[in-house]
Amino acid sequence: MKNSINALLLSAALTGLVGGTMAAAQPVNHSSAKTRVSAVAGFRLASQDQDKTKHSCKGKNDCKGQGGCKSSANGCKGKNDCKGKGGCATDGSKPPSVI
Amino acid sequence: MIQPMNLEQLQRTMAAAVMLPLTADELMQPTNSAGRPMTEVAAEFIQPNSRLTAFDRLEIYNRQYWFRLQSAFTEDFPALRAVVDPARFESLMNAYLAAHPSRSFTLRNLGSSLHAWLTANPRFAGPRFALAIDVTQVEWACVEAFDNAELTPLSLAAVAALGADSQLGLQPHVQLLALSYPADDFVLQMHQRQKRESSEAGTRTGDSAIHAVKRLRLSKKATWLAIHRADDSLYYKPLTRPEYQTLAALRSGTTLPEALQAGFAGLRIAAPRQVALVQQWFTNWAELGWLCTPLPEPFAS
Amino acid sequence: MAANRFNAFQTHGVGIGLRIPHYDHIFSHKPAVDWFEIISENYMVDGGRPLRMLDRIMDQYKVVQHGVSMYFGSSQAPDREHLRRLKTLVRRTRTPWLSDHLCWGSIDGTYSHDLLPLPYTWEAVEKTAARIRLVQDFLEIPVAVENVSSYAAFTDSQMTEWEFLNEVVERADCGILLDVNNIYVSSVNHDFDPIDYVNAIPAERVAQIHIAGHTRYEKYILDTHDHPVIEPVWQLYARAIERCGPTPTLLEWDDLIPTFDEVWAEARKAERYLKPLETPAEHQLLAGVAL
Numbered sequence: 001m002k003n004s005i006n007a008l009l010l011s012a013a014l015t016g017l018v019g020g021t022m023a024a025a026q027p028v029n030h031s032s033a034k035t036r037v038s039a040v041a042g043f044r045l046a047s048q049d050q051d052k053t054k055h056s057c058k059g060k061n062d063c064k065g066q067g068g069c070k071s072s073a074n075g076c077k078g079k080n081d082c083k084g085k086g087g088c089a090t091d092g093s094k095p096p097s098v099i
Numbered sequence: 100m101i102q103p104m105n106l107e108q109l110q111r112t113m114a115a116a117v118m119l120p121l122t123a124d125e126l127m128q129p130t131n132s133a134g135r136p137m138t139e140v141a142a143e144f145i146q147p148n149s150r151l152t153a154f155d156r157l158e159i160y161n162r163q164y165w166f167r168l169q170s171a172f173t174e175d176f177p178a179l180r181a182v183v184d185p186a187r188f189e190s191l192m193n194a195y196l197a198a199h200p201s202r203s204f205t206l207r208n209l210g211s212s213l214h215a216w217l218t219a220n221p222r223f224a225g226p227r228f229a230l231a232i233d234v235t236q237v238e239w240a241c242v243e244a245f246d247n248a249e250l251t252p253l254s255l256a257a258v259a260a261l262g263a264d265s266q267l268g269l270q271p272h273v274q275l276l277a278l279s280y281p282a283d284d285f286v287l288q289m290h291q292r293q294k295r296e297s298s299e300a301g302t303r304t305g306d307s308a309i310h311a312v313k314r315l316r317l318s319k320k321a322t323w324l325a326i327h328r329a330d331d332s333l334y335y336k337p338l339t340r341p342e343y344q345t346l347a348a349l350r351s352g353t354t355l356p357e358a359l360q361a362g363f364a365g366l367r368i369a370a371p372r373q374v375a376l377v378q379q380w381f382t383n384w385a386e387l388g389w390l391c392t393p394l395p396e397p398f399a400s
Numbered sequence: 401m402a403a404n405r406f407n408a409f410q411t412h413g414v415g416i417g418l419r420i421p422h423y424d425h426i427f428s429h430k431p432a433v434d435w436f437e438i439i440s441e442n443y444m445v446d447g448g449r450p451l452r453m454l455d456r457i458m459d460q461y462k463v464v465q466h467g468v469s470m471y472f473g474s475s476q477a478p479d480r481e482h483l484r485r486l487k488t489l490v491r492r493t494r495t496p497w498l499s500d501h502l503c504w505g506s507i508d509g510t511y512s513h514d515l516l517p518l519p520y521t522w523e524a525v526e527k528t529a530a531r532i533r534l535v536q537d538f539l540e541i542p543v544a545v546e547n548v549s550s551y552a553a554f555t556d557s558q559m560t561e562w563e564f565l566n567e568v569v570e571r572a573d574c575g576i577l578l579d580v581n582n583i584y585v586s587s588v589n590h591d592f593d594p595i596d597y598v599n600a601i602p603a604e605r606v607a608q609i610h611i612a613g614h615t616r617y618e619k620y621i622l623d624t625h626d627h628p629v630i631e632p633v634w635q636l637y638a639r640a641i642e643r644c645g646p647t648p649t650l651l652e653w654d655d656l657i658p659t660f661d662e663v664w665a666e667a668r669k670a671e672r673y674l675k676p677l678e679t680p681a682e683h684q685l686l687a688g689v690a691l
Contacts, residue, residue, distance in 0.1 A: 005370050009359040010263065012378040017258045019378075020385025024252065040383045041329045042336030043287065045241070051420045051449060052174065052245075053442040054206040056654040057468050057501065057515060058625035059549065060166040061615065103556045106523050107475040107507075113516065114507045144519075146553045148591060150619040156552035159620070160514060167513050201511040204469040204482040205441050248446035272447065331449040 127158035171206040178289040191223040233282035240274035240326040247272040252388035278322040402645040406575025406607035408496035412648035425660040435462040444485040467500035473518040497542040499577040519554035520564035529571035544575035544607040549585040549623035562600040575607035580636040612652040626655035
């Protein structure tokens with residue numbers, strides 16, 4: 001009994017694989033391909049603005065992108081230029097915005 | 100007279116100073132972990148100039164190190180920051196980064212140990228520990244799904260060659276999560292809110308998002324999902340428990356029949372229903388290109 | 401002199417650093433930028449959007465790789481995984497040359513992600529040159545090393561920064577990415593005359609020049625790449641061009657990034673200094689001199 005269920009499940013998996021692989025391989029135009037993928041992909045989180053990079057060769061000041069600067073250090077004098085400018089972008093990229 | 104350090108000794112000494120945690124005021128600590136004054140440590144290898152002492156000059160690098168890591172880490176975990184609140188997040192972040200400094204040439208991997216570390220150090224998450232753990236997993240999965248490899252999906256010929264002992268690989272960008280809370284919805288809302296506020300006010304994480312999280316009362320609900328990439332976009336795909344279990348078994352390297360058995364383990368689902376579900380899942384997964392040949396190192400997880 | 405073996409005899413003109421906020425503008429307006437410099441590490445990934453965007457850029461533009469974590473001056477062996485990924489990217493971009501910094505940044509497998517200064521010692525000369533040679537041999541393309549901005553000097557140093565740079569590139573037989581903004585920043589932080597530096601570099605090894613803005617604080621300057629280039633830096637650039645001839649020039653802007661047009665307009669100011677020599681015949685002549 002158990003073996004026959006296992007065989008049925010395996011057969012179902014292979015049938016599904018064949019069907020899905022054929023659907024994915026069908027020549028379709030770009031927009032219909034996107035629609036088809038979207039239908040099974042789930043909830044879209046992001047596209048354009050999920051871009052992010054973390055590397056650059058610039059020095060870091062004390063604007064941590066967290067809404068303000070602390071200015072108690074001698075090295076900080078004149079560094080309060082974060083405020084009112086929307087925080088400080090970091091590393092040449094915007095926050096992750098997974099969305 | 101102090102003997103000059105060789106290059107390796109000097110770099111080790113400077114790295115220890117540069118990576119020394121900052122004070123609460125974000126300055127270099129007056130003493131190192133051995134209790135030695137940092138003025139002495141700095142003077143041993145750094146030259147002062149007319150405006151800055153050796154300590155001041157070393158402090159510039161000390162602060163830059165922490166600011167760089169903090170901003171990279173904060174970028175990757177905005178929803179966690181909202182869940183634990185910004186002040187607690189600061190402590191969490193600094194403790195984590197002190198315990199797990201970067202071991203990779205890329206800052207992209209900075210949060211790779213956060214889930215394990217936070218699990219072992221629940222006090223840093225505060226009263227919403229379980230939610231914080233879930234959110235951490237979701238946000239790290241987003242990092243992985245964003246740029247992990249997408250290998251060639253199974254071809255029809257490869258499918259035709261599958262047998263009872265076959266193994267299947269799962270695309271490296273597909274991240275499987277089993278959560279205690281519907282944290283995916285929550286993270287989605289958080290990120291949307293932050294994005295909206297950022298674009299409206301030109302500011303980063305809005306305070307109202309954090310206040311909204313404080314008011315939020317999420318109920319526990321077992322949640323399974325995949326975070327994956329399609330057409331260069333990230334998606335959340337809700338999964339059922341047997342679907343998740345099947346995929347997790349495939350990823351662990353079991354054969355296809357073993358994965359199917361593992362999928363329904365502990366569940367009472369009628370056989371015909373099981374068959375229908377399996378066919379539907381595999382159709383979807385194949386259509387999404389999730390399945391490939393078993394992964395070689397270093398992709399296998 | 402400007403098209404030389406250290407930049408694979410290329411005659412790239414003025415370029416800018418490729419930055420994500422400018423993607424949309426670049427793809428929709430196709431601006432006539434001569435070339436883009438990419439930060440290698442941002443594309444040393446296995447898949448996804450970063451590589452897709454890079455491929456789209458490469459369809460239309462010349463791209464040169466610039467790294468931030470090779471740490472030529474680190475006292476220990478380079479990370480194999482890093483080298484493997486870098487070579488994969490080099491093959492993808494077909495970058496004619498590649499640059500990274502004359503600095504260190506990692507020890508015992510832990511990374512600072514900063515460009516930490518080196519002591520200007522003979523030991524550092526030998527070790528740094530050996531590492532550059534190793535990387536250059538592995539990647540099989542010309543490598544140029546960039547002078548960094550620094551905020552600290554070492555008690556053990558035995559020579560000036562430019563003497564150190566010259567010794568390293570001579571022993572490594574590599575090129576120089578001359579960052580004239582970094583020279584200016586360091587000259588203020590370490591009280592030397594920046595023109596002495598520009599005058600001392602071996603002009604025939606200069607593969608590329610960087611220009612950028614910085615932030616001046618009360619007691620030091622930080623190399624923040626978030627402002628236009630200041631006039632004293634343009635003067636250093638003018639002198640560098642005078643010595644090296646028209647050289648591939650790149651503006652870096654990494655923070656508080658303005659519109660593409662603003663960045664591009666700032667970069668094109670370099671043409672004031674490049675134009676007089678920019679004819680094909682002159683380029684050929686210069687390339688011939690270098691040969």
